[in-house]
Amino acid sequence: MSLYQAGNYKEAKTAFEALAAIGDRASLFNLGIMYFRGEGVEQDPVRAYVLMRIANEGVKNEDKRIAIVFNHLSTQQKQLAESLYTELNPLYSIKGINSALIPKPLTDKESRPEHRPIKKVIPEYPKKELKEGHMGYTVVEITISPEGYPREIEVKQAFSRNFTRESIRALQKSLFKPTQNQKPIYGHPFISTFVISGAEINSNFKNKLISNLNDLKSSAQSGDAIAQYRYAEEMFSARRFRGYLKDVDLEYKNMNHWLLQSAQQGLPHAQHQLGKNMIGGRGCKVDTISGNKWITAAAVSGFAPAQKSLAQSSLLSDDEVTRKSTTALGWLRNAAQSGHYSAKLLLAWELATSPLDGLRNGEEALELLNEKSEYFYDDLRIAETKAATYAELGNFKKPSNGRKKH
Incomplete structure (x- = not known):
């Protein structure tokens, strides 16, 4: 709306289209108004009416502006509007959007295989952390180069700088399978874990992980969009400790469930991650088109x-x-x-x-x-x-x- 009110119609249209594609009714309605007025687009009252009509469906009181636009149409335009409605309704209706944008769940075994190192260097346990009995992990995102080298390593989460330092050293010496079509793989998530053998310490660490997951799950179930996103992200971080968390569902499809709840409430962090999971086929069927719609919505936000x-x-x-x-x-x-x-x-x-x-x-x-x-x-x-x-x-x-x- 800020772009629109400033007269920057081209960027406003891009933003409205991206948000309308994931079910934002106000954006779809505003897009219709732009077509009716010819703002940033060629004037098209037929498309304007159809977009505004779809946006208003399910609302108790119809917006009076829809009738005004409809009355501007000629008999021929009204016939064209019915044909265009049939074409656009599956694309923009809530039912159509939900059908397209909700990930089609798959188990981890059914999902596309993850990119794993063909040469994995195990990080050395930092002496200070080992001495103090600390366990933890480092979560990074990397680009896998066409030759299979880990590049552009970005730390997303870490228990300590000591763990981070050793994780990076080991990862830089690792090697992945060369990529197909000589194209890099961007934003690949990777976790290095540090676990000390010993029942007492493992039990403490396990309890800490479970407690954190339970707290986030409770907030997520209450409808908190940020907690839903954080719960999904924490599940990803905890996946490498599944041996200690056998009673916790850490499958990607469960993560996607909570990312979707958060994304539908408009949290761009969740929209971005859900889109990446759909493109990568993590816990769902690969869906590049719908995944990019979620990512675009996050970008225009x-x-x-x-x-x-x-x-x-x-x-x-x-x-x-x-x-x-x-x-x-x-x-x-x-x-x-x-x-x-x-x-x-x-x-x-x-x-x-x-x-x-x-x-x-x-x-x-x-x-x-x-x-x-x-x-x-x-x-x-x-x-x-x-x-x-x-x-x-x-x-x-x-x-x-x-x-x-x-």
Whole structure:
């Protein structure tokens, strides 16, 4: 609405379409108004009436504006409206949306196999944590390169810096199966666990995990959207401890159930993760179209990780170069404004290496590279991006790592 009221109709239309696609009735109605007035689109009173009509279905009192639009239609347009209603109703009706956007559940065994290392290096247990009897885990997201190397490691959750340090060292020495079609796999979740053998300590750790899960489940069952999301995320983190939690349902399909509850209440974090699970086939049938609808909804809500996900999808698409490059840069700029470090790094890379001269901007790229993040682990990616940026600026004497000359 802020975009619409500011007269930025193109972006407002994109946002309304994304939210209407996941069942937001107000967005669908507003989209109809834009078609009726010809704001950011070619004026189309027939489509306007149909969209407003579908948006208002199930509401006790019909919005008077629907009748006003209908009365503007000629006899021929009214006939066209009935035909268009038949076409669009399955797409935008609540029944149609629920049928399309709800994940089709599968057990873990039925789901698409997870990407596991073909060479897995076990992290060393930090001496300090071992001595103090601490157990825990580190949750990261990585990009699996076409050659199978873990790149762009981002820490999402960790018990301690000691666990994080050893997890990263081990993961950087691991290797995954080379990807199909020579395309990277973005945002792959990975967990490193640290478990001390010994009944007493394991029992304490188990009780702590169960207590946390139970507290979150109780809040989730009360309808708290944030708790529903956190409960699903905590279940993912606890999956590696299933041997200690045999009475807890940690299947992906159960996680998706709670992500869906949260996503339907509008939480972009849940929408993004649910979309990724549907695209990856975690606990459900693979559904790229519906998964991208959830991710797009999260992106137009301003959620930076979802904006970055859409940018990456665009760069991997088969669209012509200008379209996919401009789309990616648009989403990356939005994500970068939110302070998302890896989005800034990817934006800098695109600004330095875009195949389109008009999109390259070395000065902007260099500005983005001035920041650092304690949660991002890929010095090679940073060095590559700096080298490309200095090359774009024509400064071939500047060292790529900013410290040593090569």
